[in-house]
Amino acid sequence: MGKNKNKKKKGVGRIIKLFKNYGYISTDSFGQEGEELPFQFTPEMIKEIDGIEYIEYSKEVEFNIKKGVNLRDKKIREAGDLKFDSRNLIQEKRVESKSYLEQVKEKFDLFNIQLPTKNQMENEIREFEAIVDQSTASKLKKLYDSILVDDDAILYEYLKKIGFQPYMLDYLVNGFFIEKNLGNSKIIDVKHIIKIDDIDKVFREKILRWILGIENSYKSLLSRLSTQREGGNEIAVKVVKYWKNSTDNVKMGQYKRAQNRYKYLSYSDKFDYINSDIIPLDDLMDQMDLSTLESLLVKFDDFSRESISTGGRLLTPFVRDIVLHKAVLSDLRIIRNAAAHGRFVIPTIVNPDYNPNWDLEFDNPLERTKIKDWFIFSYLKQVLMSQGFDELISVKVAQTIFGNPYRKAWFELNFIYHRFISLFDEKMYNDFKNESNYFLDYASDYDRNEQEKNVNPILKDIGDLSTLPLDFPPAYRIIANEASLAEQTAILHFYQTGIHLQKYF
Structure with missing residues (x-):
């Protein structure tokens, strides 16, 4: 290279x-x-x-x-x-914009998505005629006769009936499904796309919960330090006063909302809001999500080190550890926002075209990207090389993660839990590990009936969408394997850096 x-x-x-x-x-x-x-x-x-x-x-x-x-x-x-x-x-x-049904036919053909025959679709649309009284059935027949006038009308009504939405066409991308032009002969029933959408929704819910878990763990850490460690309250007071005196519009808004957090509520009895010139740190943190909590962690760390330099006690190395590697927090924003606003996640994680520079970056990542500045990179490369990959392949595998912001955020979410949360929030870490292990597991052979798959789907239920698993690994394997890779990288990172946390002070 x-x-x-x-x-x-x-x-x-x-x-x-x-x-x-x-x-x-x-x-x-x-x-x-x-x-x-x-x-x-x-x-x-x-x-x-x-x-x-x-x-x-x-x-x-x-x-x-x-x-x-x-x-x-x-x-x-x-x-x-x-x-x-x-x-x-x-x-x-110029390429013409296609109608919805034209896109359906084109993409279904390209990715081997199977539809029932015309008669089967029409029979399924009309199935209510057979289970209602004669008068209602007659009215339904007239209605359907007026609607189902041609093949396109039947296709449109069938897709609507089974719950296929126009946005689901965007699941049909290479990297998730595979075009038949690339040698894939796997036939996928159209209803399976709806099942995949259900799995993606579950995944989004879990991502939101896991990111909220990181946020709550960090807030709980600061809360415990400020109330239960000697010298912690003094640092918390400095942080709150910094926010109170700030001229930054965001900080001013956070402080103002925090002042009214418990106004006219009995919860306010636990603190004297009348005679105190500041509010508790917990009230301030309540106004922050993970994207804005980063700045508070930085100030808490600044005042902690300032206290130590003047003879104060060492509260904990954990906040310093988090702040030194704070870049991973802001990276979570993209996947958090997608999950919160209903934008699908799974196909975007495995879609190489999400990055329009994917090809040129993959050919020469060390010179064409900033992957060397990613603090995780060298540790990830070590893990990959320990698994038998040579250095060139290890760099390229790392680039497939680094080059896609969704994929990078998914990797870093797992890294944060295994590298940081595991050190100071045992319950949150164990809850995450148990839930993620169950959802991502694809190796176990235990039987799950259709009802369980419908009520409690796991990532493996996506299934193999290609007859070319060696060239195009299924999405559930990629996502699960990179979560495992993040755990191994986090462990290596801790033993090479975090085990000596005291040296940061």
Whole structure:
């Protein structure tokens, strides 16, 4: 893996793919052969002729490379300022937007999704006619006769009846399902996509609960330190006063809301809110989620070290340990927000196209990404090499995790529990471990009937969606294996750093 010393920003290449709004350029200009860079169409490229839109371009193109472009919680490279060969311009019909049913037919065919026959679909739609009285059945028949007028109408009503929603088409991506063009011959019943959606919803609920568990563990740690350790209250007072005197709008809002937390509630009897000029630390923390709690952890750590430097007692090394590795907290935001707002998680974790630079980063991650700055990287690489992978493959495996913000966040969620929570919150850690082990387990052979699978699904119930498991491991294995990899990495990290926590002070 040679170092790329070519720092130029201009390149030449060949346009190889065009979609509706963007395309890809293949270039050899930056130290690697056949690198693919995305570019977005400009209005000038779109020409309308006789009511039909065309993309005007030349196959050979000059461009500038733009680095550090923010896209989906990641900085990417893209091509811009395209200069086409004016002597060899071509016009290619722009990809047309397809209707919902056109997308259904196209994607179902591409990914081997099986539908019942037309008669079977219509019979299932009309099944209520057989279980109601004659008068109601007659009315239903007239209604269905007026609706089910052609094949598209039958398909639309069938998908609606079985609970297939338009957003579920986005589950059909390579990396999760596999196109038949890649040699996959596995046939998947359409109703299984709905089952997968149910599993993804359960996974989202668990992710939210596990992230909330991290938040509560960190808050409980600070609460215990401030109330049960000598010198802890003094540090808590400094933190609260810092928030009270802050001119930052976010901190001011948090403090103001905290002041009213127990107003006119009997819970307020445990603290003198009248004669005290500040509020308890717990009231302030109650206004914070994991994304804003990071700044409070930092200030608590700052005041703790300040206290020690002036002769105060050592409260605990745990807060210092967390703060030194605080980057993993902010990384959880993307997967937390997706889970909270109902955006699917499983296909995004395993979809390489979520990162438009996946190919060029995978070819040369040490030079094309900031993976070396990821404090987990060297430990993860050690774990992978201990499992028999050579250094090159270990780096590339690490890049598949690092290069996808969802996948990285999933890895780091597990890392946090095994590396930090396990040290000071035994119950929360054991609850997480028991629940995650059960949900992620795919090796056990115990029987689970259909009712149990429906009521309490686990990740394994996704099933194998491809006949090519060696080339394309199923999603449930990838997600479970990387959770296990995170645990091993966390253990190694602790024994090489955390076991000497006292040295941080």
